[in-house]
Amino acid sequence: MSAAQAVSVSEIEAVLRAVFEPTELLVRDDSAQHAGHAGAGSGGHYFVRLRSARFAGLGRVARHRLVYAALGTLIARGIHALALDLDI
Numbered sequence: 001m002s003a004a005q006a007v008s009v010s011e012i013e014a015v016l017r018a019v020f021e022p023t024e025l026l027v028r029d030d031s032a033q034h035a036g037h038a039g040a041g042s043g044g045h046y047f048v049r050l051r052s053a054r055f056a057g058l059g060r061v062a063r064h065r066l067v068y069a070a071l072g073t074l075i076a077r078g079i080h081a082l083a084l085d086l087d088i
Contacts, residue, residue, distance in 0.1 A: 006044065006078055007043070007044055007046075007074050007077055007078045007079055009027045009028070009029050009046070011074060012027045012046060012048070012071065012074060012079075013025060013027050015070055015071055015074065016048070016050060016067070016070065016071075019054075019066075019070040020050060020052035020054050020066075020070070021052060021053070021054070022050050022051055022052045023051045023052065023053070024049065024050070024051035025048075025049070025050055025051075026047075026048070026049040026050075027046060027047070027048050028046065028047040028048075029044055029045070029046055030045045030046060030047050030083070031044045031045045031046075033045070043078040043079050043080030043081075044078060044079055044080060044081075045080055045081040045083075046079060046081070046082055046083070047082075047083045047085075048067070048082060048083070048084050048085065048086075049085040049086075050067065050084070050085070050086050050087075051086075051087050051088060052086075052088070053088060054066065055086060055087065055088050056088050060086070063084075063086040064084055064086065067082070067084060067086065068082075
């Protein structure tokens, strides 16, 4: 993956802030912890903790789907893995 294709934490944060208006947001790049495993070179590994009123009344799978939809372009560009901690 070239530097031009790399997805940054700030890009992920900007999208999530715009879509979810979070009360809490933490995005962490954990890519270095996954170096050497299969697929690690094809994109970054990220952890996201997100609290948003948009999740009210939604189950875990629905919350995850919303985040994946919001980040779709970035996922295609270079996110290999997302660990999500989502709540109201």
